Amino acid sequence: MLIVHHLKVSQSERIVWLLEELDLPYELRVYQRDPVTQFAPPELRSVHPLGSAPVLCDREIVMAESGAIAEYVLARYGNGRLAVPVTSPQYPDYLYWFHYANASLMMQIGVNWIAAMAAGQDSDSPLLPTLRERLDLHLQLVEDRLSRSPYFAGSEFTAADIMMHFPFGTMKAFYNIGLDNRPNIKAWLARISDRPGYQHAMKAAGHEQDPALDWGATRGAF
Template sequence: MFTLHHLNESRSQRIIWLFELLNVEYEIKVYKRDATTNLAPAELSQIHPIGAAPILTHNDRSIAETGAICEYIVHQVGNETLLPSKLDDKHIDVQFWSHFAEGSMMPPLVASLVLNKGKEKASPFFIKFVISKFVDAVMEKYFGKVIHRNLHFIEQHLQGKTWFVGDTPTLADVQMSFPLEALHKNGRLAGLPNTKSYVENLHNEPSYQNAMTKMLEAEKDAS
């Protein structure tokens, strides 16, 4: 059985959806973020040295990093729908979006989140003013532009498409679901009808609904 070490409000929710897509047996072990630092608890470091979710344990192995976990699970199950064979033309497209999610999409979003949190917590007033100006400048000159570029690219790609690659969900969708879900929750998909429609379609996907329900139940049971 696969065991997912899950941290609330983290990338690990993708793995639960993957489990549901594959219809495999799994268990969720829930960990809570530190109330002060918002970081993962020390217990995760006992599972894997990186100490960050998601972490998968299976067959006496501990595997970290979402992309590596996804590919490991798919190979263990022997599924070529979610990750087509290298002989299939769709293979490189699935791999591209899987890596784009973490390599190009997530870094500027995380940087934006951290910078804006810093701006909110800065004090006293004159320090807050200076930091706010600095953060706004950095966002305008770099991170904001990168986020806009990425979203424009995604919006164009999703024109006329239900899923990122092909007619059914693949690892591309598993990986891209998390950042787009986060942006949707924060109301940042306005003016991006294709991307917004994609996330709404995601919400109507039975396997995704099951995954989110089981995740919330596991988190509730652990609280």
């Protein structure tokens, strides 16, 4: 059986969600963040040297990195589900957004978050508006994509949507990018929120309420 080492309030919830959507059996091992530092507990280092989550164990295989784990699960156990065939016209979009989530969007959010913390709340540093302008370019790119299709790879929900969710959902616990004037992103989040696999996964990951929909919509507890 697949074992998922999950750190609460982290990107490892992507893997829980993927497995729920694929209806694959798995064992979930949950770790709490240190209440002072908010870092992962040291016992995660006994699973993977970096001591971060997610970590997937599949018999003798131990794998970290949410994107790599998602690709591994899809390739070995997905049977074509939640992925796009390489022969499909939508394959380039699927591939781009699947990797854009962490390679570009999460990187830009992280830079803004760390810079804001380092500068302080009342800082007049010219760097912060410049970084915010760059982040807004990314958000507009996402908004424009979702104005043309309901999901990132086209008309169907795929693993690219799972990868893209975290920056707009649970990441808000650390840095809220804001979604004012982003109606297409909000509509996409609402579509995802209605998926049973998503709801089951967020419960399993430790959320009492939908982490993505506190921007004004009243969805209630799971």
